[in-house]
Amino acid sequence: MRTFLFFLAAAAIALVLQCSVCPWLPLGGSIPDLMLIICVYLGLHQHTVGGALGAFFLGYAQDSFSGSTLGLNAFAMSLVFVVVYLTSRRLWVENTISTVVLVFLASVIKTLVVILLLAVFLTTTGVWTSTARHLLIEAVVAAALSPAIFALLAQSRRVAEAEDEE
Amino acid sequence: MLEFFRRNRIILTSGFLLLFSLLLVSTSARSRQIRDPFAGILLEGLRPLQVTVTDTLSGLAAVWTNYIDLVGVRAENEALHRRIAELEQNAGRLAELEESNQRLNELLGFRSSLEGQTQPAQVSGRDPGTLFQSLTINKGERDGIRKGFAVLSPAGVVGQVVASSPHAARVLLITDHNSGIDAIVERSRARGIVAGALADGCVMKYLKRGEDVQVGDWVSTSGLDGIFPKGILIGEVTSVSRNHRGLLQMAEIRPSVPLERLEEVLVVAPTARRYEPEDGQP
Numbered sequence: 368m369r370t371f372l373f374f375l376a377a378a379a380i381a382l383v384l385q386c387s388v389c390p391w392l393p394l395g396g397s398i399p400d401l402m403l404i405i406c407v408y409l410g411l412h413q414h415t416v417g418g419a420l421g422a423f424f425l426g427y428a429q430d431s432f433s434g435s436t437l438g439l440n441a442f443a444m445s446l447v448f449v450v451v452y453l454t455s456r457r458l459w460v461e462n463t464i465s466t467v468v469l470v471f472l473a474s475v476i477k478t479l480v481v482i483l484l485l486a487v488f489l490t491t492t493g494v495w496t497s498t499a500r501h502l503l504i505e506a507v508v509a510a511a512l513s514p515a516i517f518a519l520l521a522q523s524r525r526v527a528e529a530e531d532e533e
Numbered sequence: 534m535l536e537f538f539r540r541n542r543i544i545l546t547s548g549f550l551l552l553f554s555l556l557l558v559s560t561s562a563r564s565r566q567i568r569d570p571f572a573g574i575l576l577e578g579l580r581p582l583q584v585t586v587t588d589t590l591s592g593l594a595a596v597w598t599n600y601i602d603l604v605g606v607r608a609e610n611e612a613l614h615r616r617i618a619e620l621e622q623n624a625g626r627l628a629e630l631e632e633s634n635q636r637l638n639e640l641l642g643f644r645s646s647l648e649g650q651t652q653p654a655q656v657s658g659r660d661p662g663t664l665f666q667s668l669t670i671n672k673g674e675r676d677g678i679r680k681g682f683a684v685l686s687p688a689g690v691v692g693q694v695v696a697s698s699p700h701a702a703r704v705l706l707i708t709d710h711n712s713g714i715d716a717i718v719e720r721s722r723a724r725g726i727v728a729g730a731l732a733d734g735c736v737m738k739y740l741k742r743g744e745d746v747q748v749g750d751w752v753s754t755s756g757l758d759g760i761f762p763k764g765i766l767i768g769e770v771t772s773v774s775r776n777h778r779g780l781l782q783m784a785e786i787r788p789s790v791p792l793e794r795l796e797e798v799l800v801v802a803p804t805a806r807r808y809e810p811e812d813g814q815p
Contacts, residue, residue, distance in 0.1 A: 370598035387586045423550040438557025447753045
């Protein structure tokens with residue numbers, strides 16, 4: 368239960384930071400996806416149905432909070448979770464460099480998937496320009512932030528699980 | 534079968550969620566009327582956290598902005614102070630140049646009113662004591678200046694050269710007690726000798742008792758001493774004293790030249806003459 372609450376709190380904080388703090392960063396309008404970092408963390412360390420549901424709800428919360436088309440980010444997050452989950456089952460991706468690379472790729476994949484869904488179901492007007500401008504920066508920043516966030520999540524999770532066991 | 538589901542439950546769940554997401558996208562894209570049951574809960578649930586973060590961020594941003602502004606204002610203030618000092622210096626220099634220009638123009642105009650050898654010079658030093666009244670000019674024998682040359686300014690007589698070197702000359706001022714200039718009262722043409730009286734200015738001596746001399750009369754050079762050209766202003770009579778028993782009277786003269794503020798002078802050879810004004814004005 369405490370693990371669930373821990374991820375809920377982490378997701379809430381990430382969502383609020385992403386909405387309130389990240390737009391202030393001097394990144395030329397690019398906003399690093401903190402929720403995605405949590406999703407990758409779930410894919411690496413939470414190999415349960417709860418992890419898959421968590422990834423879905425991370426995306427769904429993004430959709431719901433941004434008021435955009437429902438399911439876009441939910442689909443992308445779920446896909447990222449599956450990719451990371453399958454990768455972590457076949458490759459050793461526990462070190463920092465692997466994590467950074469994984470988050471970078473996950474960010475690129477998620478953006479491309481969202482664009483693809485937009486192109487299929489909605490429109491492509493202005494999407495490519497925006498993507499070209501922000502895709503790499505967002506991926507690089509998310510990758511750069513990932514070691515710190517992973518460490519924070521791991522530490523907090525250990526504390527939460529220790530209290531669960533007690 | 535159950536084991537298959539159990540072993541692949543994560544993949545199956547994810548697959549189901551992916552399909553569900555696609556359905557959501559499809560439905561949501563087709564109809565914007567679709568109602569999101571979690572939107573309100575999410576908005577309301579995250580509102581306190583978001584408000585706190587936003588307020589904190591705004592506060593920090595305000596503090597930071599104020600700090601930066603303050604630093605900027607301080608730097609700007611210092612730059613403006615420096616600029617003001619520079620401008621004040623420039624303004625002072627310009628005023629100085631303007632005054633100097635005016636004085637030199639006057640000197641030039643005065644010079645053109647004289648016929649003969651003339652040499653403009655700048656005052657480079659003053660007498661270090663108070664018992665003697667002299668000054669040093671920056672022109673000397675190399676410029677043709679010799680002992681006995683008259684020193685004038687547009688306002689009137691300054692003194693005469695008493696010593697010269699190749700590049701400088703010493704001028705005895707008319708207020709020095711060794712100075713003596715043959716002079717006349719312009720109004721009555723009364724003649725006398727103007728001698729120095731140090732801080733009190735000058736006195737006009739050897740005026741005959743019967744001569745008409747009044748306070749406010751102007752005194753100028755007579756040209757008879759062979760040093761100063763005729764008609765150069767010396768000063769104004771400020772008082773007249775008559776000795777009851779003597780044959781003479783004496784007048785105190787305030788020099789027309791502000792000797793203590795003099796900066797440029799014109800050195801005139803004894804052979805120089807002043808052009809007589811055509812309309813008879815001095």
